[in-house]
Amino acid sequence: MLRVENLVTAYGKIKALRGVTLEAREGEVTCLLGPNGAGKTTTMFSIAGILRPTSGDITLDGESLRGLGAARVVGKGVALVPENRLVFPQMTVSDNLHAGAFSRRDDRKRQRDMEKIYQRFPVLRERSRQPAGTLSGGEQQMLAIARALMARPRILLMDEPSIGLAPIIVAEIFRIIAEINREGVSILLVEQNARMALKFAHRLYLIQQGEITFSGTPDELGQDEVIQRSYLGG
């Protein structure tokens, strides 16, 4: 469904992505693994329309997203859950959720979506009038995910959802991700937490220094000894 082909994105003269090609299939969890500075976030930002790629193409069901800009990419059904959550700390939880629904104007549908989200995340309903900054890290991550869901995405881009969270919370977040995926939202996940990624992803890509160096299923990755050793600690 989402295809990235030969994507090159540069910061000034430095090429952060040197021809990245990957595909996130409909209904699957696709995971992009890689060390710090490999280009994971750059890939996400390029897809989301926040960064402008120098060459290559990004297509959603054959329709190009390249150069549309963030607002229109969200409108096409691609929503981003940014790294470090980036909720609006002084705005209430419910305002944060509304902020995710900018691409849509239909009040009644939005209200229905809010209701659905509160059912999925009861803790957000409890705290709906509280400033988002008063939530715990795990709750803020849930809010960031919920906010992205308010855009009714067909594919969710998640940038390191486990960062800075306790293991038990990470497990909870991944349970939620799997649940969202089962309901039909495709997911492109960036992770450093390889164990979690292996458990949940249908398809994996390994990115190193701006290039994809491996692609396959978690089983195939498990068979590759070199990667096993360097990424999963033997």
Next chain:
Amino acid sequence: MTDFLQNCIDGVMIGSSYALLALGFTIIFGVMRRLNLSFGPTIMLGAFGGAWLYLHFNINPWLVLLACIVFTVAAGVYVERLCFNAIKRNVAITSMVSSFVIWMQLEEIAIHILPDRTSPFPPLFASLSFEAGPFYVRSEYLFMFAVAVAAVFAVERILHRTWFGLRLRAVAEDPRAAAYMGINAGRVSVYAFVLVSVLGAVAGYLILAADQQVTPFFGLWATFKGLIAMMLGGMGSLPGAIIGGLLLGVIETQSLWYFGNEYKDLAAYLVLFLMLIARPGGIMGQRLVERRRLAFRRV
């Protein structure tokens, strides 16, 4: 005691217009994280536009008010395009300097529109003053106060009950996250300038109508009043802007009454000076400073 209270009443009423000016600065500072020095001059230019129409076509004062708003909005959007939209976020100082340059330009334009420098300015209705117990109230100040209160409520509603307000708050809080949500910060900033220009024009009209005249120095005056009120109340805080404006009004009327006209501005600067030493964040800004301090401790 009666004098003191009378001064407080006058001060609050005059201060309500300062509060509107401070709100204008605060909203733009919140959204852009940059100071728009030419806010006052855009209002002055709007007022000159209104005064010009009044002089040449003798239009109704309500139409003068409308003209002030239209001209101020046009000048405000001009400033936004030139000093803010065209300049990147990370070079905030450039915006400030260029807004100062545009200030000079706007003053020149005003002088060319009406070379007499001082122009008559029409009030909406004849001035009356009436008694309320031991106190006197001037009708134009009461009207100023009423309009300012209505404007503050309108702003509150716009910020908290509309899509535009939600966008504006999102951009003010975290421009990066807002961009990721697909919020077009450029459009938000234009609308924010339109909003504050309307506020500023209304405040400017009320002040000038009470004085019944306008000079090109009104731009400088309005920028000063707005900035001082904002700093007293606390940078970036909307309630702070209102409190700062009212406080500035009261300080001015008290010092005018007890020390005389030449000490009016001096007293205001003195209070600002003391405030910057004792509570650099302003009245409402302190909480922000503390929160930041707490955040550091957590790290």
